[in-house]
Amino acid sequence: MLIHNGRLINQLYLDKAGRKARGKINEELDIxxxxxxxxxxxxxxxxxxxxxxxxxxxxxxxxxxxxxxx
The missing domain is CATH 1.20.5 (Single alpha-helices involved in coiled-coils or other helix-helix interfaces)
Incomplete structure (x- = not known):
């Protein structure tokens, strides 16, 4: 399993995830x-x-x- 940007949310993640984004910029994704x-x-x-x-x-x-x- 690959996790985007070491679990740190950035603009690329937000752009790709759209409405399914699970946080805001500079927050860590919870797995x-x-x-x-x-x-x-x-x-x-x-x-x-x-x-x-x-x-x-x-x-x-x-x-x-x-x-x-x-």
């Missing part, structure tokens, strides 16, 4: 259990999506399948 759990859940979903896409492409494209005599 509580709920936030950490959300990060882990999102990482798992992203990982699953990345792993599934190549499988789907291979399954849908018959040229990727090996013939029985190989």
């Amino acid at each position: 509580d259990e709920k936030y950490f759990a959300d990060v882990v859940r999102n990482a798992k979903m992203s990982s699953s999506a990345i792993q599934e896409r190549p499988r789907r492409n291979i399954d849908e494209d018959p040229t990727h399948r090996l013939s029985p005599d190989r």
